[in-house]
Amino acid sequence: MIIGIIGTGSIARDIVDGLAPEGPTVHLSPRNARIANELARRYPDVHVRADNQSVVDAAPLILLAVRPDNVREALAGLRVPGDRVVISAVAGWSVEALSALLGDGVTVVRSIPLPAVRERRGITAVHPAHPAAEELFDRLGGALVVEEPTTFDALSAATASISSYLHYLDAVAAWIARQGMAADAAESYVRSMFSGISVADQSTSLSELARAHETPGGNNEALRERWFNPQNRAALDDALEHIRRRVAASTSEWAR
Template sequence: MKVIGFVGTGAITEAMVEGLLAEPAHSFNIHVSPRNAEIAATLSAKFDKVTVATDNQAVVDQSDIVVLAIRPQIAEDVIRRLRFREGQSIISVVATMERQNLLDWIQADTELVQAIPLPFVANRRGVTAIYPPNQEIAALFDALGTAVQCASRKEYDLLAAASAMMSTFFGIMEFTNDWLEKNGLDRTKGQAYIAPLFESLAQRANEKTVHSFHSLSKQFATRGGLNEQVLSDFETKGGHTILVSALDRVLARIEGRGGDI
């Protein structure tokens, strides 16, 4: 049985452990660092397969796959203190971190894969970009939803930029609900309508028969209809331009070219 170790016990570690060990549980034993004592204790109490290690080095020593789930601000200090085995599999979920920096800090010939797991992995509904391609690590994230293997760092960075759309997604829902309330609809009714509406649209987009989002957009925009009117306003009155500009600036930040807020 494979052993997965987590260096860092924050929200992403908690989500991944929940997804891996919720019933029906996958065949992994898990070691977590004691850094966040509350989360570590909670996971250990909830799942028999979770052990709280004495320290980060114990996590590395006892694991086949090590997940580096630490804040970027302390990543170098934490990683440099650890001794990794030659050939050990390492997954870094440290945000916006240069691959070469990680390799320099690890100081061992390891299998390093970078990943961007999202909180939805807790419910096995997360989509996770990984780089470089690695079948074993892809299988791990497929168990938590869906893995997308990136052939280049550019592909990986682009998907990282796309993930910055999450807050805007919910923001659009909130803006719509604000508008409904201002026009006389109770907020609870608006939310009860909007959330299932957007969920249904996402499910439709995820169907295997869908070849492009453009085709769906056209399908739902009846000529002369209300959907076409809103889409036209968005595209011609600045919405498209602002969105592209925002994504360009996010990508610039990810690639270290500026673009700071």
């Protein structure tokens, strides 16, 4: 497998780190020279190219991992042969909008790589189905083919919950600290408390896992019923729907 990556940020770094044990050749754009050079020093099969065109020329499979507002600049003037497959990790850019920039014949696949690809346990949503994209992400934890663009937008919106989860942990740690513990000790305790709970076991549903950590009439149940009540759950649903509409709107906007 030979892969070219345009845009060398955190997504590219996680993917390269995850792929390195598999040994594919990776060609990086020089846009973020610090990260690109760091990866090239670390892995003998990773190379930094002079520009984006050199990346396209060197690799049949291209991962586009730039910010949404940098897409036009990154693709401006590129000559992309029709036999290339471009996998986009860019939020908000539809297959149609990217195809209009890349030209006829270039295959475009959207994807949502998650940080866990670095450890080869991230499930990556792809739309539409394509064997090259599925092979790539199967190496990194698994590919989830999504047929409908609206469903893909929902998965994209769901990733917005990551920072809220981390803020939740921070709030719990801050509450402990207010009870008299040093802030760093409280944070270490919360990290330890949640690090032992694995959600990776697919044989147990999330609702079953939650029930397994509750005793009827116990403290976990009491906190959940008091805080994560129907009103708060409805507020979460409303917030996710707001983000889904925002994702859909941005997809339409970048298509103009």
